[in-house]
Amino acid sequence: MLQVWLEDGRTIIEGRVQVIVTRKEVAELAGVSEATVSRVFNGVGPMKEETKQRVLEAAKTLNYHPNAIAQNFARRRSGNLGVVLPYVPKVHLFSTYFFSEILSGIGAKVKEMGYDLLLLLRSPDEESDYIDMFRAQKVDACIILGATDTPRELEQLKALEEGGHPFCLVNQHFEGERFNEVDADHQKGSYLAVRHLLDKGCRRIAFLNGSPQFSSSGDRLEGYRQAMREAGLEPGDPGGSQPHLYYEGNYSRTSGYRAAARLFEHRYEIDAVFAANDRMAIGLMQGLRELGWEAGRDFAVVGYDNSDAARVTDPPLTSVAVPFYEMGSLAAERLLSSLNGEAPAAFQTKLDTELVVRQSCGKRS
Amino acid sequence: MLQVWLEDGRTIIEGRVQVIVTRKEVAELAGVSEATVSRVFNGVGPMKEETKQRVLEAAKTLNYHPNAIAQNFARRRSGNLGVVLPYVPKVHLFSTYFFSEILSGIGAKVKEMGYDLLLLLRSPDEESDYIDMFRAQKVDACIILGATDTPRELEQLKALEEGGHPFCLVNQHFEGERFNEVDADHQKGSYLAVRHLLDKGCRRIAFLNGSPQFSSSGDRLEGYRQAMREAGLEPGDPGGSQPHLYYEGNYSRTSGYRAAARLFEHRYEIDAVFAANDRMAIGLMQGLRELGWEAGRDFAVVGYDNSDAARVTDPPLTSVAVPFYEMGSLAAERLLSSLNGEAPAAFQTKLDTELVVRQSCGKRS
DNA sequence: TTGTAGGCGTTATCAG
């Protein structure tokens, strides 16, 4: 930054004269000490109402605003909540819907609690990891989105934990660990989805799952299995006895589209598909349509996420709603209030999911 | 934050002992002064290779990381680039696609240039505006997304300018002002879209525009008009002589859906529609389908944005691609390098758009 | 109820 400091406290930035007002000047004008100015602005300690007014007035006439950097420096904290987003291409795997909802939820709460939101976009290589953000003390805590259950990721999370850096995972569970987590009940969501198909009279229900490194994929499989077994049916399974009932994609639309071809070969053994997210469901519907098989007419489909996209497909897609906004908001709230010691340090929460019925399962029932 | 400082420099946070290593300790271990440690880490001034190595080694054994807050405090800057997002509900007007692309572009460049990204989600009320971020010196510059051409917004932007706070608008132009801007050539994009429809043999081309407070809406109207006039046709116009050829929505899918009913009344005077974004195009196609009018069969459609959604409609939607990622990246680059005085302070750039042809205009031609 | 003063971890300017 091209700037010059003058002796009288003014600063020239880019040819413009900036007057940076500090506490000192407010104190002088109000005829009090600097400490008193701080007290007024932080609302601490007892003080005479008159003094307070005098300070506030002085601050107003001088247009004083406390310098956040100096405050944070003195308080030995950054005032930032970091939010880690996975490497960009993955955004196309998850829906952008997922991120914008969670981010909005986090953003609202963070502001409410007087923090700022630092966005950390991961790079593809990312040798230096998010722990550096803590080391440099740029963030006081962080929320990690799109974490995967891989050895590398787990190692990094453990390092964070050992370093005593507060963090929280959203929509991802690590079995056997006690990380802070805010998750949704994907097992129940999937159970509801499959029950709905069963209620519609479907019996031969295939499951198109997403990548197994996300815990929610496992949860969904569990819910699918449970519903099938309760109905006395043999569920599909990775490597199980019913290979025509289990398929796997990576949550992208393209992977759903590709699955269509495989699924089509078994079309006479299938009357419904439950897809682990809307994007795959949409790709699947497209692929099968091209092969002459129409969702809602030739087979029933249920998606997952209840994203905006579910409303715009033809036919509109029945889907499982996940409270992403609330998950973000809750994660931020828990994390930040634990920093203040206002809440227990550890938490693991699971929010409820529900089914939103549209027309992709046909009109029978 | 529940923490206690010990006399030996250690800190207890949430019951954990944190050792905060400072420059001082590195200096002691390396047997040099603190200033030398700084020089090594900032790579300034000449220094003996051996000294440098000694310092780096000491830093490594102590696991030293410079404290970013202290650095920024001393440098009198925040090291943050702020990104202002409009109030959440608007996210549903724009596509989330728009934001995730731009944000990714900004994020990549910001990291590359050694800054951090502070996300500023606007509140609905938002009495206190983004100028406070500058006053509190939380950001060194900011990028404003989703700005509207309204008196209130303009006033705020002028205040920023007068305060000497560097900012940049993306995808929004203010006629008569010299704000920093990175825009796309929406007039050309629209021209291409309409030319394509003309080339397909369409003559009676309606235009479904978005909210007029965005400059891009005006640009699109211009492009539409230009193409129509060049073809010797009378374009639709707000309040013009051809009311059946001009419609207005607010960029949401729902507004496109609603426009379908109005448009349907004029179906015998229309053989194509150019929609100002994909979401409205999709809503429109849905609405008209429900009325028995099929895109690609009964009429041609072109959308705008080339969002993910354009690929998943039926039929796939011909659309205008806008380089959102590049726009974000460029805005960040220009803004940040102007801070360093490495680039001229003011810039106004317009990036190119192009047409992506799919099947929504039928197969004739 | 208010003032004094030490400290936060750097940067950057001088000497040497």
Added chain:
DNA sequence: CTGATAACGCCTACAA
């Protein structure tokens, strides 16, 4: 090439 040292703007015991 390196070492002192004065900021930077605010917080917060402790003293009055």
